[in-house]
Amino acid sequence: MLIKKDQMVLIVAALLFGVAIYTVFVYAPTELVMGPIQKIFYFHLSSALVAFLSFFTAFVSGILYLIRKDLKWDVIGVASVEIGLVFTTLVLITGVLWGRPVWNTWWTWDPRLTTSLILWFIYASYFILRSSVERQDTRAVFCAVLAIVGFVDVPIVFLSARLWRTIHPVVIRAGSIDMAPEMVTTLLVSLGTFTLLWALLLYQRTRTLTLACRVQNFERQLDGEVL
Amino acid sequence: MSSELFLIAGYMVIWGGIFGYVFYAARQQHLLAARVQVLEELIKEMEHRNG
Amino acid sequence: MSGFWLILQKDLYAEFRRPESVIGMVFFGFLLLVILNLAIPLGSEISPETGAGILWVTITVSSILGLSRTMSRERENRCMDGLLLSPVSVEALFAAKMAVNVVLVLLAECSIIPLFFILYGDGFFTSLPMLVLVVVLANVGFAAIGTLFSAITAGTSRNEALLPLLFYPLVIPLISITVKVTSMIFQGAAVADYSSWLYVMIAYGCIFTGLGFLLLDHVVGE
Numbered sequence: 001m002l003i004k005k006d007q008m009v010l011i012v013a014a015l016l017f018g019v020a021i022y023t024v025f026v027y028a029p030t031e032l033v034m035g036p037i038q039k040i041f042y043f044h045l046s047s048a049l050v051a052f053l054s055f056f057t058a059f060v061s062g063i064l065y066l067i068r069k070d071l072k073w074d075v076i077g078v079a080s081v082e083i084g085l086v087f088t089t090l091v092l093i094t095g096v097l098w099g100r101p102v103w104n105t106w107w108t109w110d111p112r113l114t115t116s117l118i119l120w121f122i123y124a125s126y127f128i129l130r131s132s133v134e135r136q137d138t139r140a141v142f143c144a145v146l147a148i149v150g151f152v153d154v155p156i157v158f159l160s161a162r163l164w165r166t167i168h169p170v171v172i173r174a175g176s177i178d179m180a181p182e183m184v185t186t187l188l189v190s191l192g193t194f195t196l197l198w199a200l201l202l203y204q205r206t207r208t209l210t211l212a213c214r215v216q217n218f219e220r221q222l223d224g225e226v227l
Numbered sequence: 228m229s230s231e232l233f234l235i236a237g238y239m240v241i242w243g244g245i246f247g248y249v250f251y252a253a254r255q256q257h258l259l260a261a262r263v264q265v266l267e268e269l270i271k272e273m274e275h276r277n278g
Numbered sequence: 279m280s281g282f283w284l285i286l287q288k289d290l291y292a293e294f295r296r297p298e299s300v301i302g303m304v305f306f307g308f309l310l311l312v313i314l315n316l317a318i319p320l321g322s323e324i325s326p327e328t329g330a331g332i333l334w335v336t337i338t339v340s341s342i343l344g345l346s347r348t349m350s351r352e353r354e355n356r357c358m359d360g361l362l363l364s365p366v367s368v369e370a371l372f373a374a375k376m377a378v379n380v381v382l383v384l385l386a387e388c389s390i391i392p393l394f395f396i397l398y399g400d401g402f403f404t405s406l407p408m409l410v411l412v413v414v415l416a417n418v419g420f421a422a423i424g425t426l427f428s429a430i431t432a433g434t435s436r437n438e439a440l441l442p443l444l445f446y447p448l449v450i451p452l453i454s455i456t457v458k459v460t461s462m463i464f465q466g467a468a469v470a471d472y473s474s475w476l477y478v479m480i481a482y483g484c485i486f487t488g489l490g491f492l493l494l495d496h497v498v499g500e
Contacts, residue, residue: 134435
């Protein structure tokens with residue numbers, strides 16, 4: 001029964017992805033100023049949403065771990081930081097590829113791009129920290145603290161990113177594009193699709209990591225018995 | 228013209244990234260399943276030996 | 279409260295006897311000021327932004343030497359266990375360690391900042407009280423994050439080498455605000471022009487000091 005439910009969700013996700021691709025490339029009109037490159041915006045923004053959802057989940061599960069001391073929350077935290085990092089990387093790369101033809105430069109110190117870059121650094125350091133602690137519960141506490149402090153840092157990062165370069169090219173901001181109703185629909189479809197994908201990935205990764213954790217503990221126990 | 232090229236590159240990155248990640252997750256799960264199987268066999272063997 | 283003073287006294291006295299942290303920071307800061315000079319074209323004036331950037335790169339990079347010592351010093355001889363067994367509360371421990379960090383970095387800055395003005399021109403020297411204010415506010419923010427994360431890295435296998443990797447991504451916003459405000463001070467701008475950023479710096483210090491108080495208990499308990 002459970003497997004069937006899983007498969008159902010997977011099929012729905014695949015179908016939604018088809019719909020999302022169709023709406024982006026066929027249904028949505030081509031933007032007049034920027035041309036076809038603007039179509040990258042839908043999945044760029046959706047990836048950013050997924051990354052933000054992930055970091056928020058990591059923040060909440062960090063707090064819950066420190067209160068409950070249940071390793072379940074640690075596993076959810078790692079899974080979400082991992083997903084968040086993957087999608088932040090996608091946001092950065094698509095941002096660069098979008099900026100090149102439109103602004104004629106690979107990188108601008110636009111507040112949003114800068115924020116994404118700094119977030120990428122913060123959460124990449126999460127994995128460096130993780131790899132340098134052996135004990136499971138110590139590691140969980142340290143990582144929870146980093147996830148909490150990192151997320152609290154986000155608004156300040158965004159605020160300060162506006163200062164980054166005072167003289168930067170006049171950029172065409174996503175918010176200032178007059179979006180046709182078809183574009184709004186397209187955006188909503190791809191946001192929905194990515195959110196579903198996020199939920200699926202988080203569920204799947206959490207399950208795998210929980211199992212990995214149990215197997216590791218069991219193997220250790222077994223080693224003890226054999227010795 | 229080059230604008231389309233960048234669009235294609237962008238989508239390749241997104242799809243490549245997502246599929247790469249899903250592939251990585253699936254592979255980890257497979258490896259784990261193999262480990263669980265080894266453990267199960269080990270336990271069976273031990274039970275067999277103990278009685 | 280007495281625990282706070284005792285730890286503060288103990289650490290400052292240890293530093294007074296063998297000033298390894300402050301000397302390390304000053305020496306490294308001096309070196310950085312000389313090395314960063316390579317980036318400036320010969321015989322040209324540097325802009326206030328560049329000057330502020332050079333000053334804060336020097337301070338933040340050299341202060342990591344002092345910050346990373348705070349907690350690892352206690353771990354080395356298992357002094358941390360003794361501290362935790364003593365009736366000193368964890369809050370007092372955090373406050374004391376953070377105060378030590380603020381004082382030590384401030385002492386190092388007392389040499390680094392004059393050296394900066396000597397090497398890069400005293401044309402930037404406009405308002406001493408505002409410069410002191412910015413330096414103190416920045417130090418509080420650095421010390422809050424530095425103290426919490428030096429407690430974390432002291433508990434890992436990589437120890438002090440890990441601190442910069444965790445510390446800099448988190449303090450980037452503070453550094454960028456500080457550089458901006460400092461460059462405006464160097465330009466001789468009116469206080470009203472950057473006072474809103476000073477509030478952000480105060481907020482940063484308060485937020486992360488608060489988080490440190492809340493979280494250090496979990497970290498040193500491990």
